[in-house]
Every structure is written in C-alpha cells, then in structure tokens.
Amino acid sequence: MLSQPYQKEFRRAPAVLTAGVLVGGFVFSMAMTLPGELSYDSVIQLLEGRTAAYSGWHPPVMSWLLGLADAAWPGAALFVLANAAMMLVSMLSLLRLSPYTSWAAPVVALGCILLPQFAIYQGIVWKDVLFANAAIAGFIALAQAAVRWPELLWRVALLATALVLLIIAALARQNGPIMLVAAAVSFAWISRDQGAAATRALQAGGAALLIALSVFGAASALLHMRTLPARGAAKQLRVLEAYDLVGALTLDPGLQLPELRRSDPSLLDAMRSARSYYSPVRSDTLARAQTLQSALIHAPDDVLHGPWRGLVLHHTGLYLRERAAVFQWVFLTPDLSRCVPYVVGLRGPAPALRALGMQERVDSRDEFASSYGTRLIGTPVFSHPIYLTLALLEFAFLLYRRRIADGVLACLLAGGMAVTASFLFVSIACDYRYLYFLDMAALIGLFYIAGDPRLTDGAARTRKTWAVPEVA
Structure with a gap:
C-alpha cells in the first residue's frame, strides 16, 4: 500500500x-x-x-x-x-x-x-x-x-x-x-x-x-x-446594408425598393448593376463594382437605413434567405481556402509599414x-x-x-453559441476567425x-x- x-x-x-x-x-x-x-x-x-x-x-x-x-x-x-x-x-x-x-x-x-x-x-x-x-x-x-x-x-x-x-x-x-x-x-x-x-x-x-x-x-x-470623424461605425453599417440589399436583388431581381427609388434612383440602379459581383462568401467582391462604389461615396451615410429596414420588415423571408446563404459560409466554411483559416508572417499596406x-x-x-x-x-x-x-x-x-x-x-458556452448565432445577421465574410470564440x-x-x-x-x-x- x-x-x-x-x-x-x-x-x-x-x-x-x-x-x-x-x-x-x-x-x-x-x-x-x-x-x-x-x-x-x-x-x-x-x-x-x-x-x-x-x-x-x-x-x-x-x-x-x-x-x-x-x-x-x-x-x-x-x-x-x-x-x-x-x-x-x-x-x-x-x-x-x-x-x-x-x-x-x-x-x-x-x-x-x-x-x-x-x-x-x-x-x-x-x-x-x-x-x-x-x-x-x-x-x-x-x-x-x-x-x-x-x-x-x-x-x-x-x-x-x-x-x-x-x-x-x-x-x-x-x-x-x-x-x-x-x-x-x-x-x-x-x-x-x-x-x-x-x-x-x-x-x-x-x-x-x-x-x-x-x-x-x-x-x-x-x-x-x-x-476620426466621418469614419467607422456608420461606414461599417452601410457596408452591411449595401451587401444585404444587393444580395436580395440578386436572389429576387424583381424586388422593388420604393424608398431608395425615391431618394436615390441612381444608387438603386448601381445596386442592380452590381448583382454580378455579389457573392455570399464575402462582401469584398462588391468593391470591384465601380459604379456602385462611386454612388456610395457620393451618398450620405444614412441613405440605406430606410431601404434596408424595409427589406427586413416587408420582405423578411427574402432577407433571411440572403442572410442564411452568408451564414452558411461563415459557419460551415464549405471551401476553407476561401475563408482565411489563419495568417502567418507580416503583411500590410506599404505606407503603414513605412x-x-x-x-x-x-x-x-x-x-x-x-x-x-x-x-x-x-x-x-x-x-x-x-x-x-x-x-x-x-x-x-x-x-x-x-x-x-x-x-x-x-x-x-451559451454566450459563445449566442455570439455565433448573431453572425446570422452581421456576417459579411466567411473568415474562419469570426467564430474562433x-x-x-x-x-x-x-x-x-x-x-x-x-x-x-x-x-x-x-x-x-x-x-x-x-x-x-
């Protein structure tokens, strides 16, 4: 013993x-x-x-x-x-x-x-x-x-x-x-x-x-x-709103957005023309839609608040379909090579590095x-x-x-699952790190x-x- x-x-x-x-x-x-x-x-x-x-x-x-x-x-x-x-x-x-x-x-x-x-x-x-x-x-x-x-x-x-x-x-x-x-x-x-x-x-x-x-x-x-002024949260929110609206227009080309048609018809037309650039994988692809980016630069930060709210409230099913497609990529990561599993080394914009x-x-x-x-x-x-x-x-x-x-x-654990669920509504890319928590x-x-x-x-x-x- x-x-x-x-x-x-x-x-x-x-x-x-x-x-x-x-x-x-x-x-x-x-x-x-x-x-x-x-x-x-x-x-x-x-x-x-x-x-x-x-x-x-x-x-x-x-x-x-x-x-x-x-x-x-x-x-x-x-x-x-x-x-x-x-x-x-x-x-x-x-x-x-x-x-x-x-x-x-x-x-x-x-x-x-x-x-x-x-x-x-x-x-x-x-x-x-x-x-x-x-x-x-x-x-x-x-x-x-x-x-x-x-x-x-x-x-x-x-x-x-x-x-x-x-x-x-x-x-x-x-x-x-x-x-x-x-x-x-x-x-x-x-x-x-x-x-x-x-x-x-x-x-x-x-x-x-x-x-x-x-x-x-x-x-x-x-x-x-x-x-710094004129930067930050307002810009981020507009990226999400534009991403959702272009995604909804991609899923339903006949979708009417009367409030945006009244307030900024050229921006609505630019969104329709940007549908070929839309991807549920990440919002960055919309950066290649030059007409859309130019229209957004000249539009006020709150121009999409009303149209986005209308999409959520009056076309809820379409909104959830678009969000589900985005969330599928961030949660399931069907092709991890497109979702930045991790980074190594040091990379950044040249002016910032200097x-x-x-x-x-x-x-x-x-x-x-x-x-x-x-x-x-x-x-x-x-x-x-x-x-x-x-x-x-x-x-x-x-x-x-x-x-x-x-x-x-x-x-x-419950908080981690709740944070994960919240990405159903806020995700704009499938990067693996988003659900690292x-x-x-x-x-x-x-x-x-x-x-x-x-x-x-x-x-x-x-x-x-x-x-x-x-x-x-």
Whole structure:
C-alpha cells in the first residue's frame, strides 16, 4: 500500500503534469509566432495605436491596447505575449476549481495545445483572438469568485478582474456586448448558489448587467474621443446594408425598393448593376463594382437605413434567405481556402509599414507555422459544427452536474453559441476567425470537464476547500 505522503503526491501529479503541458504549449506557440503574425488589419490597428488616432473601422480598443504595448516595446510582440499569457494563466487557474484533477486533464491539454487554435492563433494579432481570450478569462475569473465567495477580498478582486476582462471583450467586437448579458446570467446563478432567493438572484444579475453596461458605455465614449470623424461605425453599417440589399436583388431581381427609388434612383440602379459581383462568401467582391462604389461615396451615410429596414420588415423571408446563404459560409466554411483559416508572417499596406518602420516578413518560422496549419485543413480541427456539437454536449453536462462553477462555464458556452448565432445577421465574410470564440469556448469547456469529470463528489468538496473557517 502507498504511504500517505506518496498518495498525496500521486494525486497532485495530474495537475502538475497538466500545468507543464500548458506551459510547454505556450512556449511552443510563442516560439513559432513571435513577434506576432500580422495581417493588413493588424498593421493598420498597430499604426492607429502608435498615433492614438483611430479610424473606427474596427473597435478602437484593439488599437488602444496595441498602442500601449508598442509604447513599451515597439511592435506587436508584447501584445501577443500578454494576450497569450492571459489564456495560459486562465487555463492554469481552472486546475484550482476542484481539489481533484483527473489523468484526462493532461491528455486533453496536450490535444488543445497542438491545435492551430492554440499553436497558431494565439500568436495572431486579431481582435477575434483578443475577444476570445478576454471573454474566456473573464468567465474563469467569475468561476474563481464563485468558489471563493466567502473570502471577501478574493471575491472583490476576482469580480473586479472579471469586469475589466469582460469589458475589454465587449469592446473588442461589435457583437461583444452579448457576453455581458451572459455574464449577468452567470452572476445571477452565483447569487442563487450562495443562497439568495430567485427574485434576489435575478435582481443581482440585473444590477450586474447595468453596472457592466455603464462601464462599457463610458469606456466606449472615451475611446471614441480619439476616433476620426466621418469614419467607422456608420461606414461599417452601410457596408452591411449595401451587401444585404444587393444580395436580395440578386436572389429576387424583381424586388422593388420604393424608398431608395425615391431618394436615390441612381444608387438603386448601381445596386442592380452590381448583382454580378455579389457573392455570399464575402462582401469584398462588391468593391470591384465601380459604379456602385462611386454612388456610395457620393451618398450620405444614412441613405440605406430606410431601404434596408424595409427589406427586413416587408420582405423578411427574402432577407433571411440572403442572410442564411452568408451564414452558411461563415459557419460551415464549405471551401476553407476561401475563408482565411489563419495568417502567418507580416503583411500590410506599404505606407503603414513605412510609418511603423517595418517590412513585410515571411521567415522560416512563419513557413513552419503555415505548413503546420495546412496539414490540418480539411480535418475536423477546422470545423465550427464540430465545436458547436461539443459545446452543446458540455452545456448539457454542466447543467446536469450543477457544481458551483459549472453554471459559470455553462454561461460561457451559451454566450459563445449566442455570439455565433448573431453572425446570422452581421456576417459579411466567411473568415474562419469570426467564430474562433466558439471553438475556444468548446475547448475550454472540454478542458474544464476533463479536469474533474465526476458527476458527484466534487461540489461539496469544492465548497469546503474554499470556505472560511468558522470562528467559535
């Protein structure tokens, strides 16, 4: 029979091994991708961060954070390190949510770190990666607060950390605020678990949502003070509206848009002539329709609001058909080669690169990363439906088991699925990164469950582990 100290060390072995695997994965990813994989958008955002002048074409929080990192260490390397380290620390902290770690944990951890979602994506300077990492880290902080609730200082510190991370996530994507709603539901779950009545728990969740939205609004206002005029959100909305309207005209050439015919008949004619350029794969193809682009340049930003609203309200079936065709590409990615599975190296517009003092780069490590990812294209590794199925199974398991932190992780998964569903209405391209958060949420859920997959014997022990000793 094993001695008592040896038994204790043996029980710790899976956690120690898992931590080693995760740290090794972090080192592998950074060794392969530093000083960061940058695309056209990444370079523009880095320049915006350095100059503190934001175009608003992308949520400015990404440019702001890149600017902070660039000021300390020129380039994007510090940002990449900090972003990837946030994911590493979050995953390591999951091992603290239960006093028990199974031998499945290091196996799942090894599988995760070898996936391109970890090995390659964690080194890519994309807002999608920031959004996923910050949202996941925020929910893990909430889960930690749930199990350490009796310890006031830890509770306050962890809740504050969760708030900051979730605000960053909400600012990083246009549909990011969905995760604030999921976090509020999670907070209501925690309140209920701590003994609050159902009504009080709902009130707590509502109050948490109001606080989060207030901070989000204030942060947005501060960032938009540095946003250049006549750019940004209004232009993005018009791209979506034009894309939907041209798509609807392509599906139904006889579609009448009376409001646009009255307000700008030449723009309507340009949209009809642009139908041959329309593709549900991405909106960029419409850039080749010169007549349409010229008409849009000379039209006011709000010219399409009414016609688009009319399409949605009066031709709902047609609108949903057009949106479904676009969503099919972003969710199913029928031809992944057309959907930018990942990027490697450094590429961007020449003027921006000159302003940054940078040059285009594709070195041997970039080529290795590209080769690494290419081998996995066409496999389930790059399949959003697989990750959605995994997330649904995890969600059901967590709600059935109902440990202290299970509800928080279930809300993370639900938020990931809600963000995915929102792309039915906002997607304008099939880039794989758009649903990266779904993949990562499912993988984090799998890692969490693998750490302690038991249906029983965990909840009470977890509560006891973090309870404050009673004072006689």
